[in-house]
Amino acid sequence: MRYMATYDLMETMRNTNQWLGATARTMASYPALALVPNPALQWAAAWGTVTERTFERMVVKPDWGIRxxxxxxxxxxxxxxxxxxxxxxxxxxxxxxxxxxxxxxxxxxxxxxxxxxxxxxxxxxxxxxxxxxxxxxxxxxxxxxxxxxxxxxxxxxxxxxxxxxxxxxxxxxxxxxxxxxxxxxxxxxxxxxxxxxxxxxxxxxxxxxxxxxxxPTDVTDFGARVTMGQLEETMIQRVGFSCKGVGRMVYPGLLQLASFMSMNAERHGKAFQDQILRVSRGEASDHDAHNRFYDEYLAVMDMxxxxxxxxxxxxxxxxxxxxxxxxxxxxxxxxxxxxxxxxxxxxxxxxxxxxxxxxxxxxxxxxxxxxxxxxxxxxxxxxxxxxxxxxxxxxxxxxxxxxxxxxxxxxxxxxxxxxxxxxx
CATH class of the missing domain: 3.40.50.1820 (Alpha/Beta hydrolase fold, catalytic domain)
Known part of the structure; x- marks a missing residue:
């Protein structure tokens, strides 16, 4: 795991998913397609909107918003x-x-x-x-x-x-x-x-x-049962070539986020499914409860x-x-x-x-x-x-x-x- 290629592979996957979301949103919103109303197109545009925003927020430091x-x-x-x-x-x-x-x-x-x-x-x-x-x-x-x-x-x-x-x-x-x-x-x-x-x-x-x-909690139990060698081998990577800290050994934010999400995978999955439906029905907004929470939750940093x-x-x-x-x-x-x-x-x-x-x-x-x-x-x-x-x-x-x-x-x-x- 301790290689730049592994770090860059994760960033490539994130970047690709952001691009797929943007592409789906753009194509499903093509003006000519409005001539033939189709719920599937509305759903595809909604999926693209939510997907693009989700993967984009993972590498954006949130603004304090205190003005x-x-x-x-x-x-x-x-x-x-x-x-x-x-x-x-x-x-x-x-x-x-x-x-x-x-x-x-x-x-x-x-x-x-x-x-x-x-x-x-x-x-x-x-x-x-x-x-x-x-x-x-x-x-x-x-x-x-x-x-x-x-x-x-x-x-x-x-x-x-x-x-x-x-x-x-x-x-x-x-x-x-x-x-x-x-x-x-x-x-x-x-x-x-x-x-x-x-x-x-x-x-x-x-x-x-x-x-x-x-x-004891699940957090402390995890620390007790995993050896330091296992942690170093599975969690630590070198920063890839696209960042200023290239070569630095880190615990990547994207890897941390995967751990966070897996702890409550069912709840997070339902939250995103519901948000896609809200977007398709025109009920979502830029600062609704889902976006306020996940814009912060998804923004992770390397340690x-x-x-x-x-x-x-x-x-x-x-x-x-x-x-x-x-x-x-x-x-x-x-x-x-x-x-x-x-x-x-x-x-x-x-x-x-x-x-x-x-x-x-x-x-x-x-x-x-x-x-x-x-x-x-x-x-x-x-x-x-x-x-x-x-x-x-x-x-x-x-x-x-x-x-x-x-x-x-x-x-x-x-x-x-x-x-x-x-x-x-």
């Missing part, structure tokens, strides 16, 4: 998306509401590098903009990064997060969503050792696999091979974070070094990806943190997506997180000897 915001003055203010720290594998960007006074809350959202772009957190960003200055990690597609930029693994990821935190300063609040939660915890602990004055005020970990062995393999081996197999044995560039990071940053965990009661119990393990690792600076929340009835982007997030979790941030905005916090249940 204006209505402030307290009742006026619409433009939002400028500015890059404040630029790096080879990812940038730190800021959603700047023009004409609005700077908000006292400064929030860094740490987006996952797990196949989808940071735009997956678009609704999370939108929900926080009214109450805070929002920054987010915008990870790059590995296939667009030249080999000359070097490698990128979990240690490099951790150092990136430290740089972003240092840039924002000690008055910031960090929210890590899903996959980056363990590394964000490690970055905070390492920063506490090296530059304690640069630590953020609070750290909120949402649905992250701090201890994957705490409660650096080193990052993917080291995540599986060190976070899931060896549980280095859970055992407090994580090493960054030869230095063992001690989670007990966190003594000032208030830490909150959020889990979904029905999360089948990061089951309840995996994320709250972070609180036990923070042995140097007083109990008054620890908090946890389990959202009843919420799945994985809902705890950071659904109704559960908007209606219940977001207010609790903002309350936690405000309660720990200063250093003066007393230890009451108990973990604070923020959902009480």
């Amino acid at each position: 204006t915001f209505t402030c307290a003055d009742g006026q619409d203010h433009l939002i400028d998306i500015n890059t404040v720290v630029e790096k080879d594998f990812g940038n730190l960007i800021h959603f700047d509401v023009t004409g609005r006074e700077e908000m006292p809350r400064k929030i860094l959202l740490v987006a996952p590098m797990s196949g989808h772009y940071a735009t997956l957190l678009r609704s999370t960003v939108l929900s926080l903009i009214p109450d805070a200055e929002v920054y987010i990690t915008d990870w790059h597609n590995a296939r667009d990064i030249p080999v000359s930029a070097g490698s990128f693994d979990v240690e490099d990821y951790t150092l990136y997060l430290m740089d972003f935190m240092k840039h924002l300063g000690p008055d910031s609040h960090v929210i890590a969503v899903c996959q980056p939660a363990p590394l964000t915890l490690a970055a905070t602990a390492y920063l506490a050792e090296l530059e304690p004055d640069a630590q953020p005020r609070t750290l909120t970990l949402i649905g992250g696999p701090i201890n994957p062995d705490a409660v 650096p091979a080193e990052f993917y393999l080291s995540t599986v081996e060190r976070i899931f197999k060896n549980c280095e974070i859970a055992k407090n044995e994580f090493v960054v560039k030869g230095h063992k990071v001690d989670m007990g070094a966190i003594t000032k940053v208030a830490v909150k965990t959020v889990e979904g009661a029905k999360d089948d990806i990061t089951a309840p119990g995996q994320c709250i393990a972070a609180l036990d690792l923070c042995t140097g943190l007083p109990a008054s600076k620890k908090a946890s929340h389990v959202e009843p009835g919420a799945g994985h997506y809902g705890i950071f982007a659904g109704k559960s997030w908007r209606n219940n979790i977001r207010p609790l997180v903002l309350e936690f941030i405000d309660a720990n905005a200063s250093d003066a916090q007393a230890d009451d000897g108990n973990v604070v249940p923020m959902n009480a």
Whole structure:
């Protein structure tokens, strides 16, 4: 599998299917054929429309689509998306509401590098903009990064997060969503050792696999039963000649997408069949529910091979974070070094990806943190997506997180000897 030809073959198949969709749509919509109305032609045009869009979206980075915001003055203010720290594998960007006074809350959202772009957190960003200055990690597609930029693994990821935190300063609040939660915890602990004055005020970990062995799921079971050699042989490929990162070893986005789709193949198949029927009947639109979801879901990015393999081996197999044995560039990071940053965990009661119990393990690792600076929340009835982007997030979790941030905005916090249940 580790060949450019394999990577190019997948891209060729994607490109061919996009072309077939465009061809079917164009031919079935030929004006002369309108003289002989035929349901089969309508269906063919609809199939082509859906197919072309589907395969085209797989290689397009979604736009943030966040352009204006209505402030307290009742006026619409433009939002400028500015890059404040630029790096080879990812940038730190800021959603700047023009004409609005700077908000006292400064929030860094740490987006996952797990196949989808940071735009997956678009609704999370939108929900926080009214109450805070929002920054987010915008990870790059590995296939667009030249080999000359070097490698990128979990240690490099951790150092990136430290740089972003240092840039924002000690008055910031960090929210890590899903996959980056363990590394964000490690970055905070390492920063506490090296530059304690640069630590953020609070750290909120949402649905992250701090201890994957705490409660097994299909994801953790997969990591346990597959060897690293099997993963490297079957999942890793070299970027083909059509991309800037030609020759870079990656876990291809198209291969990841195939895995995503296969997990719920029947549901996805029905969704596309229904969309084809809606298009043929003229009931679909460019921004209907199907397109809004799949335009984001289908947009996948390649991950650096080193990052993917080291995540599986060190976070899931060896549980280095859970055992407090994580090493960054030869230095063992001690989670007990966190003594000032208030830490909150959020889990979904029905999360089948990061089951309840995996994320709250972070609180036990923070042995140097007083109990008054620890908090946890389990959202009843919420799945994985809902705890950071659904109704559960908007209606219940977001207010609790903002309350936690405000309660720990200063250093003066007393230890009451108990973990604070923020959902009480």
